[in-house]
Amino acid sequence: MECKEVRKYLDAYRTHELPEAAYQATEKHVSACTDCQNELAFITGLAESAVKLRLKAPSETVFDQLMDQYGKTNTDFGPVWICYTPQGVSAVKIGVEDDRAFEQYYTERMGRKPHRSHVPKKYVRAVQSALRGEKTGKVPISLDGLPEFEQTVLNHLARIPFGEVRPYAWLAREAGNPGAVRAVGTIMARNPVPFLLPCHRIIPSGGGVGNYGYGPEMKRILLEREGVSPGDLEGWKRRHIRYIGSRTTGIYCYPTCRDARRISWENQVSFSSESDATAGGYRPCKHCRPL
Amino acid sequence: MTQEEDQNLAVEIHRGHRKAMEQLVRLHKDRLFTYARYMIRLEEEAKDIIQEAFMKAYTALTVQYDEPKCRTLAIRAWLFRIVRHIALNKIRSSQRRQKTVESMVQQQPDIKTSDTGYNRSMDNHLAGALENLGPEDRELVILRFIDDLSYAEIVSVVGMTESAIRGKIYRALRKLRKMMEEK
Numbered sequence: 094m095e096c097k098e099v100r101k102y103l104d105a106y107r108t109h110e111l112p113e114a115a116y117q118a119t120e121k122h123v124s125a126c127t128d129c130q131n132e133l134a135f136i137t138g139l140a141e142s143a144v145k146l147r148l149k150a151p152s153e154t155v156f157d158q159l160m161d162q163y164g165k166t167n168t169d170f171g172p173v174w175i176c177y178t179p180q181g182v183s184a185v186k187i188g189v190e191d192d193r194a195f196e197q198y199y200t201e202r203m204g205r206k207p208h209r210s211h212v213p214k215k216y217v218r219a220v221q222s223a224l225r226g227e228k229t230g231k232v233p234i235s236l237d238g239l240p241e242f243e244q245t246v247l248n249h250l251a252r253i254p255f256g257e258v259r260p261y262a263w264l265a266r267e268a269g270n271p272g273a274v275r276a277v278g279t280i281m282a283r284n285p286v287p288f289l290l291p292c293h294r295i296i297p298s299g300g301g302v303g304n305y306g307y308g309p310e311m312k313r314i315l316l317e318r319e320g321v322s323p324g325d326l327e328g329w330k331r332r333h334i335r336y337i338g339s340r341t342t343g344i345y346c347y348p349t350c351r352d353a354r355r356i357s358w359e360n361q362v363s364f365s366s367e368s369d370a371t372a373g374g375y376r377p378c379k380h381c382r383p384l
Numbered sequence: 385m386t387q388e389e390d391q392n393l394a395v396e397i398h399r400g401h402r403k404a405m406e407q408l409v410r411l412h413k414d415r416l417f418t419y420a421r422y423m424i425r426l427e428e429e430a431k432d433i434i435q436e437a438f439m440k441a442y443t444a445l446t447v448q449y450d451e452p453k454c455r456t457l458a459i460r461a462w463l464f465r466i467v468r469h470i471a472l473n474k475i476r477s478s479q480r481r482q483k484t485v486e487s488m489v490q491q492q493p494d495i496k497t498s499d500t501g502y503n504r505s506m507d508n509h510l511a512g513a514l515e516n517l518g519p520e521d522r523e524l525v526i527l528r529f530i531d532d533l534s535y536a537e538i539v540s541v542v543g544m545t546e547s548a549i550r551g552k553i554y555r556a557l558r559k560l561r562k563m564m565e566e567k
Contacts, residue, residue: 101554104528110535135561142510143529150417151431160402160442179443237400 094122103133162210166217168224175212175220181233182216184285203238223288226318228255232289246280253294256320257349260298263384282306300330321349333365336383338375345370350381390459397445398454409438415531416467422526423471437466461537513563521556
């Protein structure tokens, strides 16, 4: 090999990154050529100095700060704070005083400090539609860091269709733990992503509107806006109606199930319990899966 | 830090371990910041670039890629590639805004050399000489010598063949040596 050719290999030779044959040839040449030895020494020295030019990334480049970002938007319920991670929306909050109060809430809830930034338009639009009682489409949600059962419950909550309601006990069963009704209640009260995860669609097993993290009045408004009449819910409760069946199909549903709403007036039967319905030969709906 | 350790971290990140991502950031942030800083010159911009790059990487590892992909990805080169794309986009969009370009040219990075005194003049010479290299040469020298990447990694970052890179680095070194000997 000529010097000219070897020179191009010297740096890769230094770090043993050459194919075996080229490595051997380079080694043979260098051992005999002082010019190339000199060049190799220069490259080695330069490599040693160069590493010292490596900069330190600013200390605020910590992962926490780039993970959770939040911003604020205005709605007819007042300012709403929205926080998101690369995976999706991680928190929606109304009724806090200011950014500092939101940061404090979020840090206590999630154990991570959020970072003020701007919120992607699609998330802002989704939260605003949800508050107006419109369908939001699929919005990615980030439940990272929450206990496993809480994540399971919230994932099942997300699947309750627009304009329908379900009891707490139903959600507990769907989440695979029928006895955890109280735990489900607590999880609803602490729902980090209200409106997008529709905890307002969860009602007491006995019927009615029930309680809500932001007060029952807001729950009534949200339900009304998406077409569930709180008056109907209370009427069913008063008359002990928990399920509605269809004489034509022999299927019973929750009253707000989309299938129950299509049953014509003269074919409707109402039941106050599951045993009533099954005694009449009715089977549960496969869409709303009544308890 | 080996590629295998990086890949193990990537798999953990994919499975939802946030701590693993923090570790990945810790392992790579200085090299990536150095690269971004030499590409774009402005400290603030370079910071934004690596934050954005880590965000993109995190999204990819947790949402877009499946586990086999995370296990086989050449993580370090991939991270550099993400930084490179973001930096080049920023440079392109700022070239449209002349003002930014001027401020970028004026602001030289203040290169901090180690305080040990060892071979310090060589370090300073090198820092000065680097500034006088063309952008393409400088990028390769930074990747290869300051950030200490392998040829295989550089191939995957800049998308040239290994022999082209060997040739370019050889010529860049010759220029550097000439500049350093003149001083």
